[in-house]
Amino acid sequence: MRWSREAEAAIQKVPFFVRKKVIQRVEAHVMQSGKAQVELSDVDELKKKFLSKGGMEKEVKGYEIASCFGGSGCPNAANPVARLAADLEKIFERENLPGFLKSVVKGDLKFHHEFRVSLSECPNACSRPQIADIGIMGVVLPGISGEACSLCGSCAEACDEGAITLDTKIQRPIIREPLCLNCAKCIRVCPTGTLTGTQKGFRVMLGGKLGRHPRLAMEVPGIHSHDEVLAILKNCLKFYKKTSKKGERFSHLLSSLDQIR
Ligand code: SF4
Ligand code: SF4
Ligand code: SF4
Incomplete structure (x- = not known):
């Protein structure tokens, strides 16, 4: 526009x-x-x-779901998030967060009360999922197929994490998993199909925030399926509604747990 x-x-x-x-x-x-x-x-x-006065409250939806621009054709997109974002939205609608917030917050609702979810289609994380209540990243787990490797070196060159080396003896790439961010860049550049995606899914992070006491979201280990992400959201909302007594953000509740530990 x-x-x-x-x-x-x-x-x-x-x-x-x-x-x-x-x-x-x-x-x-x-x-x-x-x-x-x-x-x-x-x-x-x-x-x-x-x-x-009261104008902002009418606009408070109780939650915000933000996505990166991967869906508009970003070449780095590893796993699309549009369908997941639509399903997360349905859960939020059913949970009636404005109703919940009105029951616990004294005074007008403000945008800072909203529960924030941020989705990115690759680990470049342009929508900043690390500082959202729930951050989600579309990822791909790379693996090695039966196709012969030409040892062209494109994968090792493309990997910004230095996670790939080539073994000339066995004529295969070696992926060092602890270094891999699951971005799928190596798969896209491989001309022979030797590198392939073995699992598509999402990395999930919980409890990120900025403000007076910033906190980076903590990762829920593993690569999660669409349905697993929905289940994580439902559990988080259950915990949030049970624990938030004055409309404190989910991330605030989790950082309070950090202090208890
Ligand atoms: S997070 Fe990845 S897919 Fe999304 S806009 Fe940024 S680079 Fe593109
Ligand atoms: S998926 Fe990304 S980080 Fe992992 S090995 Fe391939 S290029 Fe490197
Ligand atoms: S795995 Fe693919 S990109 Fe990597 S060296 Fe072999 S052929 Fe080239």
């Missing part, structure tokens, strides 16, 4: 903590009105709505 210069300048003056939401809402509003460009008047109208 195009933005006029005045509209762009105005959006930069919106407080940073609501800017992304205002941009999304402005574009949705402009699209609904059948226009192709955002004007200053559109920004002003939505800004007023957000910053008025």
Whole structure:
């Protein structure tokens, strides 16, 4: 969507903590009105709505699901996340988080109360899953097929982690699993099909946040299937609803557990 210069300048003056939401809402509003460009008047109208008393609460959905741009054709995408994001959304809708939050939070709901999920389609992690309540990365476990290796060296050159060496004696690549981030780059460059994906799935991280006490999310070991990720979300929401007494974020609850340990 195009933005006029005045509209762009105005959006930069919106407080940073609501800017992304205002941009999304402005574009949705402009699209609904059948226009192709955002004007200053559109920004002003939505800004007023957000910053008025109780205005933000009406916009609080209780959760936020953000995805990287892999689905728009990023060449690094290892495993798509669109279907998973849609299924996570259905779980959140059933859980009625705004209703839960209203029952525990004193005063208006704010965006910082929302439960945040961030999905990336590869370990480059452009959507920053490491600082979300639940971070998810699309990954592929590389393996070696029966196809002959030409020892071209493309895989070792492509691997930024130095996880691949070539064994000229047995004419095979060797993958050092502890170094591998499951990005699938080596598989994409292999001309012979010697390197292949043996498992597609998702890495899952829990409890990341920024703020006064930042914390990087902790990884749930392994590569998880679509259904396993949904089960992890359901368990996390169960724990969250049981433990959050004043609307504390999931990541805050997990960092409190760190202090007890
Ligand atoms: S996380 Fe990976 S797939 Fe997603 S936009 Fe970044 S590089 Fe592309
Ligand atoms: S999947 Fe990525 S990190 Fe793992 S060996 Fe291949 S290129 Fe290296
Ligand atoms: S595994 Fe594939 S990319 Fe790596 S050296 Fe062999 S043929 Fe080349």
